[in-house]
Amino acid sequence: MSEEFTLVWRRLADQRRRQRPALSIDQIVRTAIQIADAEGVQALTMRRVATDLGSGTTSLYRYVTGKDELLELMVDAVHGELEVPEQPSEDWRVDLALIAHRQRAMALRHPWFATEVGSRPPIGPQALRWIEFALTAAGGVSRDITVASALLGAVNNYVLGAAVNELSEQEAQRRTGLTEDQWRAVVAPYIREVVIESGDFPEATRRIIDAVDLNHDEQFEIGLQCLLDGIAARVTGA
Amino acid sequence: MSEEFTLVWRRLADQRRRQRPALSIDQIVRTAIQIADAEGVQALTMRRVATDLGSGTTSLYRYVTGKDELLELMVDAVHGELEVPEQPSEDWRVDLALIAHRQRAMALRHPWFATEVGSRPPIGPQALRWIEFALTAAGGVSRDITVASALLGAVNNYVLGAAVNELSEQEAQRRTGLTEDQWRAVVAPYIREVVIESGDFPEATRRIIDAVDLNHDEQFEIGLQCLLDGIAARVTGA
DNA sequence: TACCTAGTGGGTACATTGTTCCCATCAAGG
């Protein structure tokens, strides 16, 4: 693999037209995304994709070199859902918030995305399209592209981490095959005993008992506003 | 699985003493972590763990219900590396920074952690130990535990996302079996042609050509300080 | 028109994995 390795995106470009193709890469990627969204990456098998497309399993290998490449294409494809405004507003803060919210929504729509992007740097055409817009928006923060890029990266980090954390419980349920109720019925007593009743974790106990339970949206918004505040301070200050 | 499902942590507790056990859960988990650290999760197979331990493959199932549970134990085990100070300092900002840095260092030491935690909420004993400290430190930010917890969560999001993003390139190399040099030799020309020479992505081009290349540490620090600034503003303001 | 060639679909088969089943072994208690 190390010798003749080429990026998918290269091969997509000089893809000669095929004679009466029965499938298309787009179709395959779309089907794969549907499966992974609905049933988790663990349910994403080549046979399954083929079955859903009504084709033979190994026919897929005419379009995609393997499952790995399929996942790479999926990661880029969902970037295509990120709608890019014609131009950034005049308020960088509004723009960065919009970027954060759209990225988060996308990551939550595709629960496999946040983990899969962890080994697939998004450099496909759709990702580039989005990055270009994000950098344009970040240009409103600072004319210094180094600063702008670093701060955009910070927002990106926050959004991705928030998605990973938010999804972890849901994905744990999927992995174990438990419903949300069953999950709670297993975890709650454990937490009560080990955390609360043991007395070993007073702060965690306080957190569980006294804290208002913010939903994920509120929680996300608080952190995001903090980060944007910090960015604002750094920019106006310098 | 849905009927007789119990958390690992339960079973760890009422683990009856075994007669002349040849292995131990700790030993198995440690070995698994070593393999995953050195060669990636893809190299982590039950047979491999057994081989490294000089035992039969299926003997592992006397200690662990399956690979999934092993990964759960691994995720908790690495939390054990997070050294907890006897008590938080008087400066919450120092404490949160320390938390962020230690968590990041741990995530980078174990490249599989950030993605695996995405489907395994850390509720094991080692994770609880760390969370307790983190909440104590966050108590310095605000007496309101709801606020403190939300802001700590923001830091946590940022750190995790930073790790995922930072590791993505390295993990891509591992997945493709390319060295760092080979990887660059493949990606660089692609970026040059598609991003720079195409003229389609002026901001991205500016980013690549004009921006000073910050290393990951610097990049992390900038975002972290922004976030802490934002937290500080929110707390003193309110 | 007849034929050739390269691209295409897809079945078969194999290696690798997680995991279940089963049996031999062995420590400890009666």
Next chain:
DNA sequence: CCTTGATGGGAACAATGTACCCACTAGGTA
């Protein structure tokens, strides 16, 4: 000494990714 239950681990199976191979077909060529 014998019984019992726990333990190590081999054999075997199901699921999966994928290489290999063959049949078929469209479109150009003689």
